Amino acid sequence: MIMPQKMAKLFIITSLFFLLFCFIEGVRLPFVVASGILILISILLFSLNILRTMLTKGESRTPARALNKPVHKKLATATAILAAGIFLFNTAPCMASATQIPEKADIIIIGDRLVDIAYNLGVLPAAMSVRCSLWPLCDTLKTSCQVLGCPNCLQKKKAKPLISFAKAHQIKKVIIEKGNPFCALVPELHPEKIAGMLENQGLSVTVVEYSHDLAKTVNQMAAILGKADKAQMLLDNYEKNLAKVMKNIEKKNFAKRVVILNGVFQASSGKSFLRVESPGGYADQFLLSALKSINVGHEMVKSGKKPAKGHYSIRKLNRLIVTAPDAIIITGDGFAVQKAIAQALVQSPGLANIPAIKNQAIYNLPGFIQSSLIEYPSILSQWAFVLER
The missing domain is CATH 3.40.50.1980 (Nitrogenase molybdenum iron protein domain)
Structure with a gap:
């Protein structure tokens, strides 16, 4: 059985690896949480070691208490396992958060459907033109992604905000969503019409059509963003979740x-x-x-x-x-x-x-x-x- 002293060293070494991992990945909050857990476990194991030493001395003086030695060992083992569980439970968010942080790409996306797909594939554009006032998720995304106004405003302004942002940040690639309609609330809106303006400014434009075929659009976006390996998993999870909801609302x-x-x-x-x-x-x-x-x-x-x-x-x-x-x-x-x-x-x-x-x-x-x-x-x-x- 691993002694508490060795267990303490093991926890400390493992914790340091977790902390280093979190720091490299830029996960600040879990880093702080893990630090607190490390301190807590160190105190717990130190107290456990003192308790074990006192019990061992007591057993050597009183033969009758030696019969309870296995109980003390079980207590020490159980406490160590509990500490390990607490440690792993609290540091798990660190690992999860690191994998959930989307990578920033030097692209601009026009259209909230395409931004949503990109985000779920693990990619955030440098800037986006979306219906932010009506899209709840936009409040989360705009903290890390520049909003260039809604597609309707962008079209009316002849894409000037986008062109200025692209020049200032040396971005060359733009992805535009084409829908029929693009927005049921504004049927006359067609963002793909500004593609020519953008190409005249030296920008590379890719138009992705969304015609209520989610699988087709996800696969196309995954190919453009270099995330083809994630497309099928995303679609499978979507279909599984949707089927579950539809089954729950039946009858x-x-x-x-x-x-x-x-x-x-x-x-x-x-x-x-x-x-x-x-x-x-x-x-x-x-x-x-x-x-x-x-x-x-x-x-x-x-x-x-x-x-x-x-x-x-x-x-x-x-x-x-x-x-x-x-x-x-x-x-x-x-x-x-x-x-x-x-x-x-x-x-x-x-x-x-x-x-x-x-x-x-x-x-x-x-x-x-x-x-x-x-x-x-x-x-x-x-x-x-x-x-x-």
Whole structure:
């Protein structure tokens, strides 16, 4: 059996290797955690060694206690194993984090679907043009990737922000997403039309078409990014996760009438600006239809009012009484909508009797505009979980 002294040396040597690995990979937080664990284990083993020495001396003086020697050995062994378990459990995130950090590539990508695929293949572009205001994952990616505005803005500005960034950072390669449509909210948007402008500036442009064939697009992007070995695993995991979600929602009942609210809170004025998602959009096509739920957002506005970019702008929530949804889904700034609902309840106490509020069926969920292709099973699962009845 390994003695505590030798065990301590073994832990210290192993810990140093883990710490060195974390430091080389640039994983700062796990490095600090592992350092704390190393100190904790060293103290534990030192205390264990003192305890064992005291027990050994006691056994040599009292023959009757010698009968308990195996028990003490088991105690020491169990404690050492426990310490090893604690160590491995806490340093595991270090190894996991290192493998999850995407590598930066000297490319620019236009289109959130392609950025999402690249990210899940382990690659982040130097810059991107995506629908950031509607794509929740963008808040995470933009901390490491420059956002050049949305594709619509980029097209209107004749790609000037992209060209300037490319020259400043000596980037020569651009990947553009082509879709039909590229964005259902802005049908006239075609980012591939700026390809000629970029090529005239000496940039190499690759157009990747997304036509609802995920496997084709993933394989094409993997080949371009040099990640062909990861494509099939990514697709297999996606199919497995999607199949699991679809099986879970079979034969289940979900809230029938749903209103989807999106808001922005303006701190300077203390006001909330609200929008209602109109029927027929992304949420209907990819989320509510799978759950056999109905988007009744059009009942929140007067008949005949037309939506702008898939939403109706509203000032008050008093029409919730007429709409009487079974559930209210909040996307975007949850605080803005929650504040508006609280104020509406004060002004119109009758709102407390509508099914969604009466049954506390108000949920803040990630929005979906088909940007997070790979995350779709996870997002559908969240919507299904809260809307189940």
